[in-house]
Amino acid sequence: DTEVTQTPKHLVMGMTNKKSLKCEQHMGHRAMYWYKQKAKKPPELMFVYSYEKLSINESVPSRFSPECPNSSLLNLHLHALQPEDSALYLCASSPRQGDAYGYTFGSGTRLTVV
Amino acid sequence: DQQVKQNSPSLSVQEGRISILNCDYTNSMFDYFLWYKKYPAEGPTFLISISSIKDKNEDGRFTVFLNKSAKHLSLHIVPSQPGDSAVYFCAALLQGGSEKLVFGKGTKLTVNP
Numbered sequence: 675d676t677e678v679t680q681t682p683k684h685l686v687m688g689m690t691n692k693k694s695l696k697c698e699q700h701m702g703h704r705a706m707y708w709y710k711q712k713a714k715k716p717p718e719l720m721f722v723y724s725y726e727k728l729s730i731n732e733s734v735p736s737r738f739s740p741e742c743p744n745s746s747l748l749n750l751h752l753h754a755l756q757p758e759d760s761a762l763y764l765c766a767s768s769p770r771q772g773d774a775y776g777y778t779f780g781s782g783t784r785l786t787v788v
Numbered sequence: 789d790q791q792v793k794q795n796s797p798s799l800s801v802q803e804g805r806i807s808i809l810n811c812d813y814t815n816s817m818f819d820y821f822l823w824y825k826k827y828p829a830e831g832p833t834f835l836i837s838i839s840s841i842k843d844k845n846e847d848g849r850f851t852v853f854l855n856k857s858a859k860h861l862s863l864h865i866v867p868s869q870p871g872d873s874a875v876y877f878c879a880a881l882l883q884g885g886s887e888k889l890v891f892g893k894g895t896k897l898t899v900n901p
Binding site: 678680714715716717719722730762764766772774775777778779780781782784 | 820822824829830831832833834837877881882888889891892893894
């Protein structure tokens with residue numbers, strides 16, 4: 675298995691809703707990442723987990739809450755989002771934090787906040 | 789400060805011809821470079837990479853060239869096919885450093901039949 679799987683593929687949520695994005699990989703990678711990508715922009719790093727511990731938080735607002743329950747799973751909990759948070763949310767993994775070889779992206783979750 | 793630059797937002801080529809996508813970087817400490825291809829509403833797909841100790845890496849129709857002295861790399865696609873039409877992102881990594889992939893803004897390639 676050489677994939678990073680993200681669910682759901684599409685999500686529409688209201689500003690008062692609570693929802694979660696899920697990311698899963700079974701490649702034995704010990705680093706997992708959340709990125710946000712707006713239209714016509716490059717992916718922007720949000721969080722990095724290394725060995726299930728939060729390693730980097732790129733000053734992301736607290737309405738985004740990451741969680742890494744185990745080495746294969748990464749969640750992003752969403753609460754009280756704003757319409758400007760609408761974007762493609764990408765998960766990625768790599769063998770270890772900082773490894774370029776094997777850095778793999780999922781297909782993303784298209785989030786729309788209404 | 790944009791550390792990885794793709795100065796051409798778009799490129800259009802004819803099917804069968806060569807596509808050349810360019811990327812410049814400012815941080816001489818980057819030691820690994822990657823090219824990703826991205827279709828709309830999908831995640832980036834890894835295409836090809838090159839370590840800073842090499843100046844060329846080839847994989848089928850795709851070749852990446854690295855000129856360290858000029859801090860420049862390019863992706864060559866030969867021959868170009870309509871299915872290659874996508875946005876191509878250049879990314880750079882300082883392994884063991886900040887451990888962040890730094891992306892360029894992307895170049896939209898259109899291959900015309």
